[in-house]
Amino acid sequence: MKAITIPEFGGPDVLRLDEVELPEPGRGQVSIDVAYAGANFAEVLYRQGVVDVPLPFVPGIEVSGRVRALGPGVEGLRVGQPVAALTIVDGGGYAEVVTTSAELVVPLDGHGLGPELAAALPSNSTTAFLVLDRVARIEPGESVLVHAAAGGVGSQLGQAARLLGAGRVVGTVGSPAKIETARSFGYDEVVLRTEVAGSGAFDVVVDMVGGTARRAGLDLLAPMGRMVVMGNASGAEDVGIPANELWFTNRTVSGFNLAAFSAAFPAQAGQALRRAVAAAARGDLRVRVEALPLDRAAEAHRRIESGGSTGKLVLEVAAG
Numbered sequence: 001m002k003a004i005t006i007p008e009f010g011g012p013d014v015l016r017l018d019e020v021e022l023p024e025p026g027r028g029q030v031s032i033d034v035a036y037a038g039a040n041f042a043e044v045l046y047r048q049g050v051v052d053v054p055l056p057f058v059p060g061i062e063v064s065g066r067v068r069a070l071g072p073g074v075e076g077l078r079v080g081q082p083v084a085a086l087t088i089v090d091g092g093g094y095a096e097v098v099t100t101s102a103e104l105v106v107p108l109d110g111h112g113l114g115p116e117l118a119a120a121l122p123s124n125s126t127t128a129f130l131v132l133d134r135v136a137r138i139e140p141g142e143s144v145l146v147h148a149a150a151g152g153v154g155s156q157l158g159q160a161a162r163l164l165g166a167g168r169v170v171g172t173v174g175s176p177a178k179i180e181t182a183r184s185f186g187y188d189e190v191v192l193r194t195e196v197a198g199s200g201a202f203d204v205v206v207d208m209v210g211g212t213a214r215r216a217g218l219d220l221l222a223p224m225g226r227m228v229v230m231g232n233a234s235g236a237e238d239v240g241i242p243a244n245e246l247w248f249t250n251r252t253v254s255g256f257n258l259a260a261f262s263a264a265f266p267a268q269a270g271q272a273l274r275r276a277v278a279a280a281a282r283g284d285l286r287v288r289v290e291a292l293p294l295d296r297a298a299e300a301h302r303r304i305e306s307g308g309s310t311g312k313l314v315l316e317v318a319a320g
Contacts (some may be wrong), residue, residue, distance in 0.1 A: 003095030003316075004297045006058040009049030012298040012305070016087070020058060022174055023092065025071030030102050032085055036119035036291065037093040038062040039300040039313040040152065041233060042259070046091070047301065053091065060093020061259070062086055064108070064115040065317075074102045078123050082108040084118040084277060086269060087125065088259045094297060095315060103266035106273045110145075111281040120287045120312040124152045125276035126269060127230070127258050128160035131173035134268070135256050136226045140165035142203035145220060147213045148173045148233060149182040149190055150310045156276075157206055158186035159285050172213070174307060175204045181310045185286070196220070204228070211236025223250045230256045233307070291316050 005018045025031045043059040045051045067081045079251055086104040087093040090296030108118055132138045144161045148154040149171020161169045162218070171187040173179055182190040191199060193213050201222035208231030209213050217227055218241065232238075241253055262269040279285035296315070303309040 064118035
C-alpha cells in the first residue's frame, strides 16, 4: 500500500511517498481504509526526531475512513462502517490502511459528518474535552485562558470551554492577523501573547506554546488555578516552576499528552472522541478544515511549522 514515511529525521523534505507492507489487525484492533488523515504538530515532532520513533516510520495520529477488517475479540463494529479513529498510539495514519485499538474507533453512522471533518476531530477536539474536563476539572462559570487560540487545538479549546460551562474565555495569538480567526472559535477576547499580562486572573490556563507564554500563564493563575501544559511550540528552553511557588500561591500545574493518555486509558480517550463527534454533529463544535492531497504532506508540515496556519489541515488519502 501507499504511505508517507519518515526514512530519516529532518525537515519536511525527508517525507517520502513509499510502498509499505499492508498492516493486519491484532487482537482488539481494527484496520481502516483511510479516507483522510489529520496533519498535526505531533507528526512534525516525530519527523524532527523530538519524539523517538523507529525508522522508517509512518506518521499520522488520526483518520477517518471505513472499517476494513476486525481483529479477534472486537465487537460493536462492522466491516465497511464509516468511522473516525485515533491512531496516535502507534501512528500510521498517513497511509491507505491503518490499524488501531477498537476502543479508539468511533462509528459515524447517522451523524451526518463528512470524512474531511471527521478526520479533523480525533486529535484536537478529543484533546480539548480531556484537558478541560478530566485534567483541569473545569467548573461552571470559571475563567479560561488558552495560548495559541487560532491553531488546531486552540480553536477547539475555546468552544469546548463554552460547552463545559466556562464563564470568561480568553485566547492569545502570536500575530494580529490571527485575532479575528480566533474570535470566531468562541473566545470572548483575543489578545496578542505579548500583551496578555493585563488580562486579569484565570482559573484555568492551557499552554502549548512554552517559553515566555508559560511563565505569563502561570503568573495569571488565580488562587486554586490550574495550568495544563501540553506542548512547547515555541521551541524555547523548558520553564522551571519551583514547587515552593505552587505551595505558597495555591496553584497547580499538570501535563497532558494525548498519545500517553490513549495508550494508558484507551476507553476514556474513545469516550472523549465520541463526545467530540456528537458535538460536531450537533453543530456545537466547529472546525475550519482544509484538505491537501497525501503527496503534499511536506507542504502541510511546512505550514504547521511556520506558525501561520489556522484551523485544521487534513490529507486526502482516498476520499472516494
